[in-house]
Amino acid sequence: MTRFLPVIYLLCSISLFAKAQNKNTAPPLAYHLGWDGKSAILQVSLDYMPANKDSTVFIYGDLNFGGQKEIFNVLQNINTKDKIKLTPRERKITVYHTGAGPTKISYTINGQLVGNPKRATVDELFRPLITPNILYLVPQFFMINPVGHPASEASIQWDTFPAGLPYFMSTAAGAGPAVKQTITLKQEQDVLMLMGANLVINTYKVHGIPYYSITSKSDTINNLKAELKPFFERYFPGLRDFWKDNEAPYYYISVLPLLSIDKPWATGYSQKHGFVMRYSGKFDDDKKRVLAHETSHSWIGNNMQIGNDEFDNQWFGEGFNDYVTMINLVKSGIQDKAAFLGYVNKNNLYDHYSSQVKNAPNDSIAAKFWIDKNYQTLPYKRGFIYAFYFDNQIRLTSAGKLSIIDFLLTLFKRNRQIHAANPAANLTLDDYIAAASKFIPEKQVRNEIQTYLIKGKPLDFKTIRLIDGFKMDYHDSIPVLTIGKTINLKKIYAQ
Numbered sequence: 001m002t003r004f005l006p007v008i009y010l011l012c013s014i015s016l017f018a019k020a021q022n023k024n025t026a027p028p029l030a031y032h033l034g035w036d037g038k039s040a041i042l043q044v045s046l047d048y049m050p051a052n053k054d055s056t057v058f059i060y061g062d063l064n065f066g067g068q069k070e071i072f073n074v075l076q077n078i079n080t081k082d083k084i085k086l087t088p089r090e091r092k093i094t095v096y097h098t099g100a101g102p103t104k105i106s107y108t109i110n111g112q113l114v115g116n117p118k119r120a121t122v123d124e125l126f127r128p129l130i131t132p133n134i135l136y137l138v139p140q141f142f143m144i145n146p147v148g149h150p151a152s153e154a155s156i157q158w159d160t161f162p163a164g165l166p167y168f169m170s171t172a173a174g175a176g177p178a179v180k181q182t183i184t185l186k187q188e189q190d191v192l193m194l195m196g197a198n199l200v201i202n203t204y205k206v207h208g209i210p211y212y213s214i215t216s217k218s219d220t221i222n223n224l225k226a227e228l229k230p231f232f233e234r235y236f237p238g239l240r241d242f243w244k245d246n247e248a249p250y251y252y253i254s255v256l257p258l259l260s261i262d263k264p265w266a267t268g269y270s271q272k273h274g275f276v277m278r279y280s281g282k283f284d285d286d287k288k289r290v291l292a293h294e295t296s297h298s299w300i301g302n303n304m305q306i307g308n309d310e311f312d313n314q315w316f317g318e319g320f321n322d323y324v325t326m327i328n329l330v331k332s333g334i335q336d337k338a339a340f341l342g343y344v345n346k347n348n349l350y351d352h353y354s355s356q357v358k359n360a361p362n363d364s365i366a367a368k369f370w371i372d373k374n375y376q377t378l379p380y381k382r383g384f385i386y387a388f389y390f391d392n393q394i395r396l397t398s399a400g401k402l403s404i405i406d407f408l409l410t411l412f413k414r415n416r417q418i419h420a421a422n423p424a425a426n427l428t429l430d431d432y433i434a435a436a437s438k439f440i441p442e443k444q445v446r447n448e449i450q451t452y453l454i455k456g457k458p459l460d461f462k463t464i465r466l467i468d469g470f471k472m473d474y475h476d477s478i479p480v481l482t483i484g485k486t487i488n489l490k491k492i493y494a495q
Helices: 010-022 121-126 187-189 224-243 285-296 314-331 337-353 362-367 375-398 404-419 429-436 441-455 488-491
Strands: 027-034 041-048 054-061 075-079 083-086 094-095 103-110 129-131 134-137 153-160 168-169 181-183 193-194 199-206 209-215 251-255 264-270 276-280 470-475 478-482
Touching: 010 075, 010 285, 027 441, 103 429, 121 276, 121 314, 121 478, 129 264, 153 337, 193 441, 199 224, 209 224, 224 251, 224 285, 224 314, 224 404, 251 285, 264 285, 276 285, 285 314, 314 375, 337 478, 362 375, 362 441, 375 404, 375 441, 404 429, 429 441
Parallel strands: 027 153, 209 251, 251 276
Antiparallel strands: 027 041, 041 103, 054 094, 075 103, 083 094, 129 134, 134 193, 153 181, 168 193, 199 209, 264 276, 470 478
16 A cells, blocks of 8 residues: 655744744745655645745746757646736746745646657656656756745755655655755756656765666666676776766766657766666667767766857767767777777768758757757767867877877866866867867867868868778768778777
């Protein structure tokens, strides 16, 4: 029999407000959650102190998080003692206050599985998912933080929940749902919450850092614990060695099956200290590359971003990251020379040089990213191919003494300097140019960025020299890489 655990919180909430007011600081936003373990409905209430006596505006959802234009539809049964106005097209709730002091707004989140195979890869990642066997939440799915509110923290308290179910909250791994957690609002995008009977949670240590894997017993065709073991033993330690970086409070990977798609597939997104993945079918090389790529984003993409908008220079955030991923997959022995060649030739060179949008300029990508798969993959391919070329040029210029690793460590050092002065600041294109110019001439760097990465002209490998053992031929208009039989690729990428 399912047992529910009620929690009395009213007096605690009032006490919180009083203490915060005494300190002359904004009280934290206090979220209370409830789930019966059977339905697709999450009960939510928010206790808050209005920052303005007249009205408070709430915005639900983030269109940049998976392009979910209809996300406001999952927010239902909104209730407050005051008058409210809904503006669905803007995902906006306006509450007009009739009195002073702390107040509350309650609502429900409908996490019903959409069940559309055509949209499964985005709907099961970027919408709340609540079924009898799995509850999947990130704060964007249940928080409606008031616009312009001075609060810097939010508490999360489960008032009712099914007893005994495995539970994981990324910022408080090991704590059960009965324990109230407080996060800074800056942490909001670092939080993952999972609950469900089929969850399997394992703990590892990587260079002394706690690492967690969350998988599901519902997968009956893969032995994920065995498939993931090389990542915890070799790939993740190798990544940290690559970047010479062992500074992290924790890291997790959530690797769960897709529920509404049968064909082999894998997708996911990264958080600051973790990766959320959905997959179907056999956990093959393609899925391992997705896992490796997204976890590699802990550095390029999450920690190091060029420009203030993630779409500004995705050729770096996605493409360079993908090349680093392949380097470390080879170094860790998870993928061999044949797998590397297959990925370079089929997934990058062929796909890019045969693409109808291969010449599209960089500034055209953002508008079509979520609606056109060709544009969605363009920065990945373009950046990967350029990173491969750039690595070769550094190796040739330095007579094999240096590689793209040295360039990236130089850029990472600059990134740390910037964050030390202003944690919210990002690298600029000039920072990239300054770092790259330590390895190849600055004029060449600037010209190549404009020509190949900004304007979008594909590299012409007919005129490009590669390191010994690497050869690029053309089949029709498509470049094809071959690597000499005696070349030890693992040794090359160990340098």
